[in-house]
Amino acid sequence: MVPRRPPRVGQIGFVYVPPYRIQGVSVAGEQTMVQIPELDVAFDIGMCPRVALASPYVALSHAHMDHVGGLPYYFSQRVFQRMGTGTCVCPEPVAEALRAMMQSWVALEDQRTPHEIVPLRHGEQIQVKNNIFLRAVEVSHTVPALGYALIERRSKLRPEFVDLPQERLREIKQSGQEITRTIEIPLVAYTGDTELCPNLFCESFTKAKVVIAECTFFEPDHKARSKIGKHIHVDDLQQLLEVWEAETVVLVHVSRRTNIGASRDLLARQLGDAASRVVFLMDHGTNRARYEQQQAASEDQ
Numbered sequence: 001m002v003p004r005r006p007p008r009v010g011q012i013g014f015v016y017v018p019p020y021r022i023q024g025v026s027v028a029g030e031q032t033m034v035q036i037p038e039l040d041v042a043f044d045i046g047m048c049p050r051v052a053l054a055s056p057y058v059a060l061s062h063a064h065m066d067h068v069g070g071l072p073y074y075f076s077q078r079v080f081q082r083m084g085t086g087t088c089v090c091p092e093p094v095a096e097a098l099r100a101m102m103q104s105w106v107a108l109e110d111q112r113t114p115h116e117i118v119p120l121r122h123g124e125q126i127q128v129k130n131n132i133f134l135r136a137v138e139v140s141h142t143v144p145a146l147g148y149a150l151i152e153r154r155s156k157l158r159p160e161f162v163d164l165p166q167e168r169l170r171e172i173k174q175s176g177q178e179i180t181r182t183i184e185i186p187l188v189a190y191t192g193d194t195e196l197c198p199n200l201f202c203e204s205f206t207k208a209k210v211v212i213a214e215c216t217f218f219e220p221d222h223k224a225r226s227k228i229g230k231h232i233h234v235d236d237l238q239q240l241l242e243v244w245e246a247e248t249v250v251l252v253h254v255s256r257r258t259n260i261g262a263s264r265d266l267l268a269r270q271l272g273d274a275a276s277r278v279v280f281l282m283d284h285g286t287n288r289a290r291y292e293q294q295q296a297a298s299e300d301q
Contacts, residue, residue, distance in 0.1 A: 012051060013281035016291055017210050017248045020188060025049060026252035026281055028216045028231075031066050034252055034281065036188055039150050040128050043190045043212065045070040045088075053077050057128050060090040061192025062145040063097065071098070072105055075115040087116040089126060089134060093144040095119035120146065122199075132187070137204055139194035141230045149189040149204035153182055188212065189246075193253065195230040201243055211246040212281075213237075214253040218263050234266065241274045249278045 015022045024034035024042070031046030035055055042055040048070030052058075056078075060068060071088060078086040090098060098117050106112050118126060122138035131154070137147040158181050164172075189208035191200060193216075205211060216231040217223070226233040231253075241249065254260065260283045267275040279287065 011284060012049060013284065013287065014291065015248070015250055015279050015281060015287050016294055017250075018294075020210060022188075022210065022212060022250050022281065023051060024252075024281065026254070028253045028255040029066055030256075031069070032253055033070065034190065034212055034250075036150070039132060039188065041134060041148075041150060043148065044068070044192070045074050048073045048077065053081065053083060056084060056087060057134065058086065058088045059134060059146075059148045059190070060088055060094075060098075061139075061147065061190070062091065062141055062143050063094045064143065064193070067193070068098075072102065072113070075102065076105075076113045079114055085114040085116055087118060089118045089120055089136070089148075091136075091144040091146045092119035092121050122146070125151070135204060137189075137199050137202065139192055139199060140197040141193045141195070145192055145194060147189065147191045147194065147199070147205075149208060150187045151204070152185045152187055154185060156181055156183055191232070193231060195227065196232060196236045196239065200240060205240075206243050206245060208244070208246055210248050210250065211244050212250045212252055213240070215251045216253050216255060218254075218258050218266060234263070234270070237267070237278070238271060238274075241271060241277070246277065250281050251278060252281045254280060254282060 012023055012025060020036055020038050022036060026032040026034060032044045033042055033046055033049060033052050035042040035052055037054060040055055041057045041059055042052045043059050044061055044067040045052060045058050046066040046069050052074060058074060075086045078084060095117055102115055120136035122136055125133045125135040128134045131152055133151045135149045135151050137149060139145050139147045186204050186208040188210045189205045190212045191214050193214050214232050215234060217226040217233045223233050260280050267278055
């Protein structure tokens with residue numbers, strides 16, 4: 001008898017929320033890597049699918065193996081393929097352990113892989129693109145953990161100067177008076193693994209265009225398990241969607257035991273109209289159909 005072929009694993013999930021591609025693989029306990037190519041950032045790196053290499057920054061939410069296991073390979077392949085040194089942003093308490101991990105590879109490979117590890121605390125941020133900043137948001141998990149928000153900074157004319165002619169604006173500016181103000185626009189937010197916590201209700205999440213949210217447990221009798229592991233249960237989503245203004249909420253970290261089709265139906269019953277804003281990263285068939293509709297609509301314009 002001919003044996004079965006091995007199962008297909010690691011298929012890249014893909015959701016297009018113009019102008020952003022949200023792509024990656026996320027299966028609870030196995031691997032999570034979610035990338036936004038347009039913003040140069042990959043969130044977590046449990047394994048390192050090829051698409052992840054294009055991101056010069058990895059924002060590590062926490063150091064569980066299914067979120068960090070691919071980091072050495074990411075650093076190595078970035079250099080091997082002459083893509084530049086990769087940078088890992090991480091919770092401050094795990095930075096030294098990550099550096100020690102990379103140091104251990106020196107003895108194994110007899111060479112040092114160039115890499116950067118940047119620890120962040122709650123509220124701290126680094127610039128990842130022109131006017132785009134990656135901000136750390138503390139969340140609540142079983143180990144030190146961060147969520148993240150990608151924030152765009154824009155300069156806008158102060159309201160009192162909006163109707164003034166250019167000549168008058170130049171005069172005011174030359175006098176030393178500030179005529180502009182900086183506004184911050186949350187673009188994409190990522191919860192990482194977390195239980196429901198106050199920082200998920202801050203503006204970095206409530207005002208983001210896209211929120212990528214962990215949701216591990218869907219079964220009614222798994223609420224206690226979600227609390228023990230400090231994960232989000234589907235029952236928590238209603239509270240979050242009442243305040244998150246996101247055009248699209250992308251659910252990740254769903255386990256293999258969860259039937260995504262049944263979970264879509266559950267969301268429709270529990271969330272009503274708000275369910276239309278929620279998609280599953282690993283719902284390949286539904287996301288493919290969505291993308292084909294987007295393509296057709298684009299061609300008709």
